[in-house]
Amino acid sequence: MGRENRYMLFVPPSPPLRLDSDREVVIGRSRSCELTLQVGQASRRHAAVRFEDGHFRVRDLGSTNGTFVNEEPLEAERVLHPGDRIELGGAVVTFCQVGEVLEDAMNDPGDGQTILMARPRSGEREALRGSFEEIPSFAVLQILEMGSHTGLLSVESSDGASSMWLENGRLIHAETQKAEGFDAATEIVGNTSGRFLFEPDAEPPSRSIDASVTAVILEASRLMDESGTEPGW
Numbered sequence: 001m002g003r004e005n006r007y008m009l010f011v012p013p014s015p016p017l018r019l020d021s022d023r024e025v026v027i028g029r030s031r032s033c034e035l036t037l038q039v040g041q042a043s044r045r046h047a048a049v050r051f052e053d054g055h056f057r058v059r060d061l062g063s064t065n066g067t068f069v070n071e072e073p074l075e076a077e078r079v080l081h082p083g084d085r086i087e088l089g090g091a092v093v094t095f096c097q098v099g100e101v102l103e104d105a106m107n108d109p110g111d112g113q114t115i116l117m118a119r120p121r122s123g124e125r126e127a128l129r130g131s132f133e134e135i136p137s138f139a140v141l142q143i144l145e146m147g148s149h150t151g152l153l154s155v156e157s158s159d160g161a162s163s164m165w166l167e168n169g170r171l172i173h174a175e176t177q178k179a180e181g182f183d184a185a186t187e188i189v190g191n192t193s194g195r196f197l198f199e200p201d202a203e204p205p206s207r208s209i210d211a212s213v214t215a216v217i218l219e220a221s222r223l224m225d226e227s228g229t230e231p232g233w
Contacts, residue, residue, distance in 0.1 A: 042089030128198035152202035157194025165204035173204040181208035
């Protein structure tokens with residue numbers, strides 16, 4: 001694995017888990033697992049992710065209900081790609097490439113490539129940009145929350161433009177084509193497609209909310225459950 005690549009597993013609202021090439025991560029209900037799932041249908045030791053031959057791979061550990069990757073049954077060990085969704089007993093774990101340090105192309109990630117917190121050139125601020133197809137909206141927000149970042153997260157999707165402002169990792173304002181405030185924030189978290197850009201230190205036009213990222217993720221999940229909508233993440 002190249003030293004510039006960083007990979008994580010995300011399962012909201014739990015904090016993301018960074019993957020290392022020298023350790024295997026076991027996922028399951030048991031508290032002894034590196035990634036513990038709070039769902040009754042998951043086995044105590046359900047699946048494992050490890051690094052081999054230049055790739056992270058996932059395999060089932062003989063679970064009762066099986067493991068699925070992008071809705072396909074996992075019959076044998078499988079190579080993971082950024083954006084893959086690992087389904088285990090009702091929980092969905094997303095495999096993401098969350099950082100790629102590029103010395104000479106910090107502001108130009110290219111099509112289909114996500115850059116989070118890339119190393120800035122001299123005199124420039126950090127850039128965060130990418131695609132929700134590769135890293136879900138909730139994961140982007142969790143990274144901003146964990147880093148206590150302040151600024152504007154802009155989203156361009158088929159539904160139009162939307163914006164979310166953060167201050168020290170907390171959400172303070174959000175706008176979409178249809179809503180403003182907390183409702184707009186939950187709508188943005190529900191986005192499964194489009195591109196995003198984070199601009200540090202941008203000032204909001206107003207302050208309509210004061211909420212944690214976790215609170216917004218949980219409310220978005222609740223609304224999806226009530227409406228019968230399958231979360232894209």
